[in-house]
Amino acid sequence: MRRGVGVGAFQNQARFTQTLAATGAAIQKTQMETVQRQMSTFKDNLEDFARKHREQINSVPEFRARFNQMCKTMGADPLASNKSFWAKILGIGEFYTDLGIQIVDICYTSRATDGGLLEMSELLRRLRNMRGKNAHAVSQDDVVRAIDKLELLEGGFKVVEFAGRTLVQSIPADLTDDQTSVMKACGTKAYTTLDELAAETGWPESRCMAALDSLMNGGMVWVDDGGKQREYWMMALTAMGEA
């Protein structure tokens, strides 16, 4: 019988496809086993690493940052799940979950004063105060990652850059453009007056007041009538010491 034609050929074809499929499956099986083996070896190596360097991971922010960066590059999120071997063997997730909750605490307490916007440097200062000197050091990179994880919970937590400053927001609404202009006008002295705002923005008084009012309603701006003119203080920009 000639190959390629007739019923026989058809049968051959079917069998060929089947064999191909079987081989494909076999190849995949082998590959799967390889991955499993590699995974197992990696876990052992990770355990060795953890034993040797866990202390560094916990106490040296730069090392932790590098580790996180490398994970990100390869597409792994070491903080994603308590079931990952990163969490189980290195225990790194707990550090960030803990940190996240501390950040939530500080932002909530601060909200009464600053309306939900806190400058990053101030947050770091309060964090370090809260954690005490015996706790592991935290860097801005750590805070950013912790907030990254908090974002998943959709509570309005995020890191934002406004007018050249890094702020931590803990309320759902974003600042409008007009509100951001007010922040710019406040600058490093943390307050502005109606005259100054009007001069800097060129807005009519009504627009200035609208922006200022909206910020006051949000609890982010407080007034001080001690000076010549009424001063509008943006609390997020003041570095207020706290016990």
Next chain:
Amino acid sequence: MNNFAVAGIDGYGGLVLDKNDNETIIHKSFHVNLYDGEDNRTEHRNLAAIATTHRLVLANEDPGKVVYYEVPLSIVTSVTSKGRALFRKHGRVNLTMKGRTGHQPAFPDTRKDQMMITFHDQDEAKLADKISKALEEKAWTLAERTRKEQRAAYDRVYGIGGIKNRQQQQAKSGDALLGAFDDLTTLMKEAQRLADMAKTLQTQQAAAQQSDGNDRDKEELASMMATAGLVSPVTKDVSRDSYYTDLARQLAGFLAGPLKEAKGMLQVVDAYAMYNRARGTALVSSDDFMAVLRLFPELGIPIETVRLSSGVSVVQDSAVGTTALLEAVEGYLARFAGSMEDLSTLTPVTAAALAEEAGVTPILAKEALLLAEKKGLVCRDDHVGVAFYSNFMRVV
């Protein structure tokens, strides 16, 4: 036995222990007799022998006649015990002491620097053992030792030795850190290879069209990738993973109380913080937390996760819904909103005030007001900022 002094007793007739030095009782034997040396003539019958970390105390505990005799262990030089034997009716403990304590002697007629204690209850070995241990540990010298150690430690840090030590340590940890970075790079290279391999395999699996045998492989690969942190559980189907289903039930149980207190609605962030704080350890990551929340409907748990108009996510008691919150608004309005009869009483309700009154967070209070507005309970006044007034029109 000439080294005993009378020990102090407290208002209840009990032995006074030196708390500052952490003196503790380590053994007590009843029904013992005390002898000067081995002299049978001077005997004190039916006492209790109390060994502490610092002293040996012999006690007459007859009510009304309570008295304690003590000898500090610091002057005890040896302790031996002998059990019952053919010609010895009672077990005994012999102690040798050296020197006096400077206190008024409790037994002025006694001569010897030794004492013997005989035991009716045959626990002489135990007492001797405990006293031996106490003699080894010398708890009474601890204060002195601690002071010396503290001095030494201070010198280590602040003395010249201290400076040298620090230099050495920095050199060592610097090296250690370098080593750590090297190890990290090696480890991550391996991790990268693993990740690439897993991803390639996954793509192949997706492309291939095969029978069910492959589904199991797909699942297994997905599971492996989750273990490697390559996939977040939020995007994965975790309904068949007992870790997540168990966690879901635990979380649901925990949330019942807080949800009730918060009028049926809690921010997801708050629930997350509360739950982890309660756990204290083995904290749950936010990815896992969200994955678990999504499991609730499947598991028949009546808590739903809802995203509010403001963008905030909350967990809500499905049975209660927003009823309790709206009731809180109504309650507040009834008490504080004033009435149309006297326009001067009209007061707007702010989120902050409602929050405090209802015991919910300001964000949720705001949400409650927005809800109330939708339902026609309140009217918004945008004139100066945002205020809500009771909608008197609805009561018609």
